Amino acid sequence: MIISKTPLRMSFFGGGTDFADYYKNSRYGYGTVISTALDMYVYIMVCKRFDDKIRVCYTVNEFVDSVDQIKHNIIREALKMLGIEKGIDIVYSADIPLSSAGIGLASSSALAVGVLNALHAYKGEHVSPEVLAREACEIEIERLSNPIGVQDQYAVAYGGFRKYKFHRDGSVTNEMIVCRQDTLDQLKNNFMLYFTGLTRVSSNILAEQKAHIYDKEKVLDAMVEMVLSAEQALAEGDVNQIGKMLDDAWNLKKQMSSGISNPLINEMYTKAKNAGAVGGKILGAGGGGFMLLFVPPEKQETVRSAMSEYKETQFGFETEGSRIIFTEKNRGE
Numbered sequence: 153m154i155i156s157k158t159p160l161r162m163s164f165f166g167g168g169t170d171f172a173d174y175y176k177n178s179r180y181g182y183g184t185v186i187s188t189a190l191d192m193y194v195y196i197m198v199c200k201r202f203d204d205k206i207r208v209c210y211t212v213n214e215f216v217d218s219v220d221q222i223k224h225n226i227i228r229e230a231l232k233m234l235g236i237e238k239g240i241d242i243v244y245s246a247d248i249p250l251s252s253a254g255i256g257l258a259s260s261s262a263l264a265v266g267v268l269n270a271l272h273a274y275k276g277e278h279v280s281p282e283v284l285a286r287e288a289c290e291i292e293i294e295r296l297s298n299p300i301g302v303q304d305q306y307a308v309a310y311g312g313f314r315k316y317k318f319h320r321d322g323s324v325t326n327e328m329i330v331c332r333q334d335t336l337d338q339l340k341n342n343f344m345l346y347f348t349g350l351t352r353v354s355s356n357i358l359a360e361q362k363a364h365i366y367d368k369e370k371v372l373d374a375m376v377e378m379v380l381s382a383e384q385a386l387a388e389g390d391v392n393q394i395g396k397m398l399d400d401a402w403n404l405k406k407q408m409s410s411g412i413s414n415p416l417i418n419e420m421y422t423k424a425k426n427a428g429a430v431g432g433k434i435l436g437a438g439g440g441g442f443m444l445l446f447v448p449p450e451k452q453e454t455v456r457s458a459m460s461e462y463k464e465t466q467f468g469f470e471t472e473g474s475r476i477i478f479t480e481k482n483r484g485e
Contacts, residue, residue: 154198154273158266158474159189160248160257161307162435162444162467164394165401166379168408169372170301173365175318183318183372184379185303186329189311189470194262196270197243204238206231210245226260229291230267234275242267255347256436261304262474264288269474281309281473285324311473315383331386338391340469344429344447344455347463348417350440371407378404392430395446399431412439420462427451427458 169175169183201207208214208227219237222228227242244267248259265288272279288305292298306316306324313336316326365372378401385393402421406413417434420443424432428451435442442465447455456464 155478156196156270157477158262159470160192163187170303187307188313191468192247194246196266198270199241201239207241209243256441258304262308285309344445345465395430402433427455
């Protein structure tokens with residue numbers, strides 16, 4: 153039996169610049185994103201079966217004779233990629249409801265990376281975060297043709313609070329954000345996270361965004377500049393500047409697609425700002441999911457009261473990426 157544990161992620165600045173149509177043509181020569189892994193996880197358990205059947209268990213229980221019969225597209229393609237054809241159980245669970253698609257925390261990429269990590273370990277292979285991220289990108293973008301960028305797969309594979317660069321030649325580099333621990337602690341203490349109550353099919357929003365990449369080049373260039381400014385602010389310990397920049401980033405993001413915001417989200421954000429939030433944004437593609445708010449500690453009870461109809465979610469930053477947390481050989485192996 154093998155169990156993998158893969159964090160979800162929270163992206164702050166640069167979203168949209170991780171699309172190949174942008175970073176391969178960017179005047180900077182790259183796209184860039186700042187994000188952190190979260191202490192919310194996707195778990196994958198893999199176990200050898202006595203017979204040749206395949207069982208895949210998530211919100212439904214699939215019991216099939218061949219890989220091609222598996223309906224769960226990411227798990228099916230991961231098995232194909234690694235050449236595993238029979239005799240395996242795969243169970244998927246998470247710290248968020250499995251039915252909550254489109255919540256903005258990179259749950260599908262965490263699933264892809266986590267399944268790949270567990271299946272590699274099942275085969276006796278240890279692979280790097282780079283390999284896991286690259287293989288997850290191949291599954292989600294190339295094999296399944298999802299109109300997404302490449303930030304999520306790397307963020308959940310590597311973990312930590314990092315800046316990622318997506319280069320014109322297709323390579324991806326990353327580095328830890330350089331700042332004091334007390335700066336990170338202060339940053340976390342200024343954040344509040346709320347569930348909008350809405351889920352959405354992110355591919356619809358992202359497809360529109362992808363289709364207008366060239367029209368929105370100046371907006372995306374501004375997002376690259378914002379990553380560089382945020383990195384400097386964190387290095388200098390200027391946490392309050394991050395809150396103001398999140399407000400600017402949200403106004404930029406809304407220009408990327410008509411589906412990123414809606415009346416409910418706008419009302420929710422206005423309530424939060426009127427109660428004392430400095431800035432914030434919808435995480436992920438937009439249209440629903442989770443809203444991140446930057447709120448000075450002395451204003452948080454006021455914001456909490458104003459936002460009482462929405463579910464507040466506690467979270468922390470995670471320093472590690474996808475990892476194997478349990479392994480035990482079956483009898484006779």
